[in-house]
Amino acid sequence: DALKKMGADPKKANPLLPVDLVIDHSVQVDKFGSPDAVDFNALMEFQRNRERYAFLRWGQQAFRNFRVVPPDTGIVHQINLEYLASVVFPKRDGEAAAYPDTLVGTDSHTTMINGLGVLGWGVGGIEAEACMLGQPISMLLPPVVGFKLYGELPEGATATDLVLTVTELLRKKGVVGKFVEYYGPGLASLTLADRATIANMGPEYGATAGFFPVDELTLEYLRLTGRSEEQVALVEAYCKEQGLFRTTESPEPVFSETVELDLGTVRPSLAGPKRPQDRIDLPEMKKAFLSLVQGEPKRAEVELDGRKETIQDAAVVIAAITSCTNTSNPSVMLGAGLVAKKAVERGLTVKPWVKTSLAPGSKVVTDYLRQSGLLAALEQLKFHVVGYGCTTCIGNSGPLPEPVAKAVSETGLIAASVLSGNRNFEGRVNPLTRANYLASPPLVVAYAIAGRVDIDLVNEPLGKDKDGNDVYLKDIWPTAEELRAVIAESVRPEMFREAYGRVFEGSEQWR
Incomplete structure (x- = not known):
């Protein structure tokens, strides 16, 4: 418009270099643990950003040398x-x-x-x-x-x-x-x-x-x-x-x-509770967390799904498979799927106070998880796809379930998150999680099952199987051979070609 008013050619207002705009920072985990979470969160995203997205959609059509990858891609x-x-x-x-x-x-x-x-x-x-x-x-x-x-x-x-x-x-x-x-x-x-x-x-x-x-x-x-x-x-x-x-x-x-x-x-590791460089060997995790707790552990009783549960310091309230850091890597994503599959086979479940989420960095991830048959196992542990964007990694973890949020706020207990992201600064992941740990996607699944971070996953059991026997992390951890086989069977070039053949189209809401 400005160029037109000046009597110049509006078509000259184009980037001189190839520019790609990818809309990925706005989706939030409002709904989780259900098959319709991804659609619900996308709908909420568009409602919150309608004016912004209308402007970006106009830009996608108005400029040359400028491409827009729509939301939820x-x-x-x-x-x-x-x-x-x-x-x-x-x-x-x-x-x-x-x-x-x-x-x-x-x-x-x-x-x-x-x-x-x-x-x-x-x-x-x-x-x-x-x-x-x-x-x-x-x-x-x-x-x-x-x-x-x-x-x-x-x-x-x-x-x-x-x-x-x-x-x-x-x-x-x-x-x-x-x-x-x-x-x-x-x-x-x-x-x-x-x-x-x-x-x-x-x-x-x-x-x-x-x-x-x-x-x-x-x-x-x-x-x-x-x-x-x-x-x-x-x-x-x-x-x-x-x-x-x-x-x-x-x-x-x-x-x-x-x-x-x-x-x-x-060695298998986590990093936290506040800085990515503070690496902790997996067997040392229990001791590392307990060093943060002063005095008697704080506890709270919460009612979830009609049952009363007790949570205390170290409770994992967020377990998020998130961030392009790890969701771009089939070995850790399929590794998480194999851990989930073996856990389900042994009768293990995720603790009810854990907010779980799976936010792949591209739709290809969902394709190969589905192709491998492992997406169903993740969903049985409530790791349903919640969106295609940064989500928890940038603080868009969404609100905790009200009973959990209230208990943490009122008692001041040290709640934890475990996420496969790249940053864990205090207050970034969620205002109510004071201890935040970076970990591989398979470990995110394991800690969701444990429900707490004050556990030595090398030497203490995750839970009990259907027959009452102890199940350890080593019992459900995939071998390198298993991983290689499932990657070879599940990750195919045609998946990428199909997903990216329509990458600039977007959903019906975008169009």
């Missing part, structure tokens, strides 16, 4: 990883010219794309707008810290355990304002999704970027996620020609400084 970083990122662009200003994909995003976890070999990081809104108008970003060349990985993750350890270990190490090292580049023989044992998990938490360990070079596993992932063979061939040819392709024969790069980690030393 997924999380920006996972959609970027699975679909939007090119790794190598084939054209510039309409001319055939291959050049590396780079990215700035208005969210700190933009760093996730470094796992795919695309250099990117988070910037402020004004910086992003300047880029859209063709202005460069200026910066001092940062020191580059080399992080050497060797060995393999041991049986029972997950990518989440690895990233919490990396975060602990790099926070002690001090990498603020620096790039981190991962190298070494250990890269060969990490899937692309594992790398993306590590890259995602760059802000938590303080780095501007946590970069993984392009290699054969990158090409495999591009094929798995339905990218065209022409694009994969371009990425391979360009990166090899430019010396950007990692092989086992590649010389070690020269870094400003280095850090090392033997992957074989990674």
Whole structure:
């Protein structure tokens, strides 16, 4: 309108660079534990954001070089990883010219794309707008810290355990304002999704970027996620020609400084209760929580589903499988499904005071969970899909059930959340959860069953089976072999092609 009033061509008001807007920060967990939760929460989201979404829908149709991924489609970083990122662009200003994909995003976890070999990081809104108008970003060349990985993750350890270990190490090292580049023989044992998990938490360990070079596993992932063979061939040819392709024969790069980690030393872990770098070995979790409690434990009686229950300090009131940090990784998502399946088979259930939620970062996750038959097991434990967006990870956990909220508020007991997110600062997850722990999706399921965090899950039983026998975490934990088999059977390129073939369409409400 302003250009038109000035007598200029309104069509000139377009971004000079390709811009993608993904709407993922507004869905809240209002309803949970039921099959219709996802539809109800989506409806509430549209009611709360009707004016905003009408404006964004107009923008989707009004501008060129600007795409909008509608609400309830997924999380920006996972959609970027699975679909939007090119790794190598084939054209510039309409001319055939291959050049590396780079990215700035208005969210700190933009760093996730470094796992795919695309250099990117988070910037402020004004910086992003300047880029859209063709202005460069200026910066001092940062020191580059080399992080050497060797060995393999041991049986029972997950990518989440690895990233919490990396975060602990790099926070002690001090990498603020620096790039981190991962190298070494250990890269060969990490899937692309594992790398993306590590890259995602760059802000938590303080780095501007946590970069993984392009290699054969990158090409495999591009094929798995339905990218065209022409694009994969371009990425391979360009990166090899430019010396950007990692092989086992590649010389070690020269870094400003280095850090090392033997992957074989990674142990099942959580982090909390207030900072992502405060890693806790799983067997130490009980002792770590009890150190927070002063005096006699606080208790409260609540009535849930017609039954009286007693909750006390350490009660898990939120168990959330959330955040692109982990929902982008089939090994931990299907791992959570296998834990749920084995738990259901043994007759275990989730404690009634736990608010459970499953918020995948893309609809592909639901597809492969359903294909594997594991979605039904998660739903039996009340981990129904509640939405496709950031939810609990950014504080959109929604209200606790009224009896639980009232009990926590009136008694001041230390309620806990366990989530597969990337941040757990006090007050972020929910105002009523004073202790918040980051954990892998399988551990989120386990703690929902336990209903408390003051438990040693290695040596104490989760509960009893149908015959009254103790059931331990080790009894329902999947083996690496089981995981590999279910991933091979369930995760297919056509799932990605189908889901992303209509990624810009949105729901009927959006249209």
